[in-house]
Amino acid sequence: MRNFRYLVSTRPAAPSCRVTTIPSQVIREGATASSPTRTTTPDAVGMDHPARVLLPLLGIYALGTVSLQGFNLVYLRVAADIGAGDSSGLITAIPGIVLGVACFLYGTLGDFVPLRRIVDVGVALIVAGSLLGFAFSSSLTGIIIARALQTLGYQASASAYMILATGIADPKRRSLYVGLMCAAFQGGTAIGMLSGGLLADINWAILLLIPLGGLAVLPIMGRRVPARAHTGRVDVVGLAIFSSLALLLTLAASNPRWWLIGGLILGGVIFWRYIGRARAPFITRSFFTNVPWARSVSLIVIIYCMNFTVAPLMNGIGAAHYGLTPAQVSVRLLPAYCVALTAAMSSGAVMARIGRGATVRGCVSLILSGTALLALFMSSGPWVITAAMCLIYAGFGALFTPIYDTVFATVAPGQNGRAVAMNDLAMQGSAAIGIGVFTPWLASGSFESIAVVCVGAAAIGILGDWAHEALYRRGR
Template identity: 45%
Template sequence: MSNRPSITAAERTPDQTNDEVAAKARKTLIPLLFIYMLGTLCLQAFNLVFQQVGADVGAAGQASLITAVPGVVLGIVCFVYGSLCDFSSLKRMTMFGLVLLWAGSLLGFVLHGSLLEIIVFRAIQTAGFQAAGSVYLVIVARYLHAGRKLLYFGMFTAAYQLATAIGVVSGGVVSAIDWSYLFLIPMASILVVPTLLANLPHTTGKAAHVDVPGFIIFALAVLQLTLFFSDLHWPLLVGSIVTFAVFAVYIGRARDPFITPAFFHNTRWWKAVALMFLFYFTNFSITPLYNAMGASIYGMTSAQVSLVLLPALIIATVSGTSSGAIVGRLGRRTTITLGASLMCLGTLSAAFSVLAGPVALAICIALFYGGMAMLYSPTVDTVLGTLPAEQSGRGVGMNDLAMQGAGSIGIAIFGTPIATNSLSGGNMATNLIGATGAAANYTNLLLIYAAIMVFAIIWFRVNSRSIYAEGTTESEK
């Protein structure tokens, strides 16, 4: 038996205390990921069956709001939660999110007789589960060493892809019984509460003022901008511009704003976060595009299309999980270029395969999703690497906002031509593969998607030297 006196909490050095906090925080990563997966699974399940849900409550014409409104909420809370992680207790934030998640789940299961009730409770669920996702990313950025960060960023995108795959299948299965049971899926998060309570950091390590007015102004500006791209109602764009201008004046004059003008003067960060915007611009619209192709060209149901997409999402799960190892062998710059090239190849090959059959299209979408999952980890690490550690939460929030905002803008732009075949009249698709009508429309859209990815790759290669200019070793690049 040792005779050494035990060290009291008061006698611990700051380094010892920080190491203990970091060790406990790492124990929460898998439970947090579990909650995020449950929320994403529920989100994707409802995305698959929202038309059936709308028809059942007598609001088929407005059924898309079941997806659109929670999407707007998700974009806002991604930023707010991520930013609050720099100022607030991670434990309190996570538990607050869980309470929202459980409330939305139970109330949605009991009260779902109208479209408004479904939208409100789905929005509450979405706001709830994203807290776990934001806290997960901040813990990875703040408490893990460089080599481990890439692994856990990869696990995050792999979990998203896996939850999407399960959600697509479960949405079809559960809706055949009663779609209201989908609301209850996130209640399984109760299982991980004891681990979270025991290990989540309770403070950020510093006392800080929470800038409530700043958050409200910025969230209002983002809300108006997102709704504009969802509905193209021009007064919303004007209102968003005015609100952003008010926000700029506010952070320039406020005594202790949550984000300062200096944050936006970081050109390395601007260039890096633009990558997220470009890479994920087509994220929300690629699945509806494939669904439309399956229905219009091959007479497939949404359930059948989901089975075509399933192998691609499983491949994306493997790609995301392996992305850390790939970066370790190839470096961030090469891995990002490879992932973006696979996305480009997937859309370009799909453009030439519109009439080749569902199997050919399944292979093409696998390239796209596999590339997207591969580049997530090194791109997030690149974005956060342009910021100091004390701004990691705001970096995560802005990064998530760029991803969600890009997807929302993309679906707003491409949603109409997907639904109306408004790009079917050009000669490009006809000259390439002999496609006409709806097939020509989809071919032209896929060629546009490929062109966007070519631009993203060029942007990255041109700006990568300045993005990695400071504090990055050659092996890390």
């Protein structure tokens, strides 16, 4: 195996949907290992004023995040209103896994499909999903399909934004725009929680219309999104099989049935045989047989399984223990998102000073402390909601940069594009699966059990990262 540097505090990471580090080279990985790469920068495509393109794209993404996080807070209320029963977890689990798959697909297709076409399709999906969801807000199937379409739509703008932002030649401007992506995510999350709490008592279906606000920025952006792309073959079959497997995994985790598990196993066998025999697959077997990479990605799966769960957990605790409405809980969560934004913006400097491993373990220790605080003092007063979430979201906010650095240290430079896509899928997919698994516990009020499991997951993450670093150093 080739040897790569494991711990380099100044190591740049490849662009991602939410990563806050800056790549030193703007090279997007193609759909196949043999495909030529393409460099796309605002200057190269004639974008003399990138703000006219990037800020509108960022606005579309932020409004999509508002809707997504609002639903994450009140989805149990939505499920009760429409009579979803045991399938309530699918309301947030399926859009979550769609988000991960969307990151993966757009990251791969960005080298072969013009960004303007991707954004245009995304806008159309937002409109279709918003109108469909509002019209069929009394149907579980209608809500799930609508939210999946919205997620596919706004993530198109987010991926186009990152491709263009990380391609800016000026390091200071590049850092500014990538930092704005993180700010948009945290700000959208905070506003989404507040909106979800307020609209839960008015009409939560209005959450489905919020992404339509992104249409207001289209006249500013106009047709400035680049329309050129490298021509090449896209592995449609491989991407379709892999995307279907990801969705099937979420369904099996949320609602275990023998036929879902059997289909998942069969699909995995088909995918493995396909990438072993296809002439130009979008990903090869060697990518998955890279043991250090698999070990580092497993850390993401373990830690991020609780990411979508903590907000509805706080909502449930507030209602059951203190009689708080969703609106009152959402107000108490606002300080946590301000802390998360500060932590995310400063994580790169912290990693440069103390190192990648120490930063990861420090971030996960914050998550462990927050969940332990919940487990021990859940009934001590409503202050525990704010205090615990500040610790938990400080950890998650600062974790993006070192987590990506961990994974990129284990892959060859030519595989960075696929590593970005897989990271996003692991983050969003594990969070979606986690909320599916925890939904029955949330519905039954087993909040202490959820907190204890989250403490265990964080502890395993800390030990796993320490073991991963030790094994990697020994393998060099």
